[in-house]
Amino acid sequence: MATALIWLRRDLRLADNPAMIAASQHRHCIPVYVHNPADEGDWAPGAASRWWLHHSLKALSASLDKAGSRLIIRSTHDTLDCLRAIISETGAEALYWNRVYEPALIKRDQTIKLALREDGLAVHSLNAALLREPWEVTRRDGGHYRAFTPFWRALSAMPPIAPEPAPELPAPPPAWPKGQPVESLGLLPGIPWDRHFHDQWRPGEAGANAALETFLESALQGYDDARDRPGQAGTSRLSPHLHWGEISPRQIRAAVTRQQQETVLPDHDVESFLSEVGWREFAHHLLYHFPHMPQDPLDARFRHFPWAADTADALRAWERGRTGIPIVDAGMRELWAIGWMHNRVRMIVGSLLTKNLRIPWQTGEAWFWDTLVDADLASNSMGWQWIQGCGADAAPYFRIFNPVRQGERFDPEGHYVRRWVPELRALPDKYLHSPWSAPEQILREAGVRLGDTYPRPLVDLATSRKDALAAYQDIRS
Known part of the structure; x- marks a missing residue:
């Protein structure tokens, strides 16, 4: 067959790309990226993911140009119509893509595959992920x-x-279909909250x-x-x-x-x-x-969990890294600054949110979805259900992380907390993870005024732990 399209989605690379390898066996191979966030339902990419996608598409476009090819980008409100238009313009006889596994996208892909095969197109999906x-x-x-x-x-x-090496791409088609620049997708933020991202990350293959x-x-x-x-x-x-x-x-x-x-x-x-x-x-x-995993607990008992009321202020303090619990605040500030958080700290901040504050895990899931550059529907929802204790192979609910002990054990010299919570930098190691336990003279010498330069703890850890366990007993019975 003369011309094949490769529909790129979550496979923004040349090497070990089964769909690209297959499409490159044709006389002409046209790489296409179709931007339609509505396809993803409630889980369109968040702000940090959109930043990454912008730069990843730029990198892929440059790689394809170097290989003698071109990335055709189009934005649409109807993915099937968009693909049909490109097929008509190019005379393509085959379409290849690599699978994605989110429920909304599985449904979309099934619909598109059936419709295009009925149109007479050869359609093939493969595993690259x-x-x-x-x-x-x-x-x-x-x-x-x-x-x-x-x-x-x-x-x-x-x-x-x-894994397979990058294929040698075939000769370009007689004419490339029209595309649009990455910038037209509007993926970058309107305000420069991403200013530290560039120092931390290099999107692309x-x-x-x-x-x-x-x-x-x-x-x-x-x-x-x-x-x-x-x-x-x-x-x-x-x-x-x-x-x-x-x-x-x-x-x-x-x-x-x-x-x-x-x-x-x-x-x-x-x-x-x-x-x-x-x-x-x-x-x-x-x-x-379990396609309902992003919104419903796999352990059905947790649908009736007695969450706390009037948590708006507590949630905002958690999001901003102003809980008064140093390792939690360090993690949330790291997330906001660079779009990423260390996995151990993800468990700690999640435990505080869902157990000590008794705020629904779906709330934390949504915040991570918008702020993580690695926001992945499968990993994010599994992780939050694991933290809450309501998922498959989850941590038992009664395992409630003590953030002070976690900080002392995994950040004993305070490198992490001092980096992201600089107002506590001068505190001795002994008090760094629990500044409220420091004598007043130590606090003065370190320039720390609790309730002023650094907040007092948002919640009493011991009392809130007892309340969380009592709430768990409610749903067990």
Whole structure:
């Protein structure tokens, strides 16, 4: 066949891109990105994700130009009509895309595939986002998993699929269809709240590969311990690259395997990191089999949980990093500044919100959705249900993180808190994670005035813990 379209979505890369590899076998291959946030229903990309998407599309466009191709961008309110128009303009006889697994997008893709096949087009969808499809990893009885450990054991036992290099793209078509510039999509913020993003992130395939290389060389060894310490550069920070498909989990697993073969690495570091890739796979497995997961608790008892009333002020303090609990405030300020938060701290701030403050987990989920550059529907909703204790393989509800103990254990020298809560920088380590416990003279010497330069705790941790456990007893009975 002469001309094929590749419809790019969450696969913004050239290497290990099955749809692009297949489309490149045709005489002409036209890469297309169709922008229609309405397709995603209640979960259109948030502000931080839109920032990332803008720069990722710019990077992909440059890569395609260098390869002798071109990215055709169009904005529409009807994706099917838009694709039909491009098909008509180009005479394309085939369309390829890589699957996405959000419920609204699965429904959209099924509708489009059926309609275009009825039009006589050859339509093919492939897997570029996961090690294995959600329906491929099954229990012996054919059912799906609800617990991570047996899921990961089953997935790890399956033969790995080797990643493919970037294809050699065919000659350009006689004429390119019209497109529009990335800037016309209006993805960037109107006010410069993203000013620190540029120092932290390099969206695009090249940035993803550089981040992976840096992690393999400097942080994979010792990962099992360092990953829990927010004051250290101990994690890969590959999550936003994975979400937008600038790198694939197959590429990551293959690179880790090569690194282990070439250097002496402790098995527990490698296994610990790969299991984090596995948690992402498990999240997509759950979302595929439980499409209501973003809004409804998998444990139905929690539909009747007695949430606190009149929480608007508490929620605003949490969002702004003004709770008076240092490691929580550090995490929320990190999130606002760079669009990302260390995973250990995500659990801590989530526990405070849902258990000590008894604010619904869906509220935290929505805030993260808008402010995280790695906002991913599967991982975000699974994570919040895990924190609340209402999801699959979730932490027991009675496991309530004590943010003071967590800070003392995982940020013992205070590097993380001092970076993001500078008004406490002069406090001794002993009092840094609980400034309300410091003698008045110590506070004066550190320039800290509780209730003035830094807020008093929003909630009493011990009392609110008892109230949370009592609320849990209500739904158990």
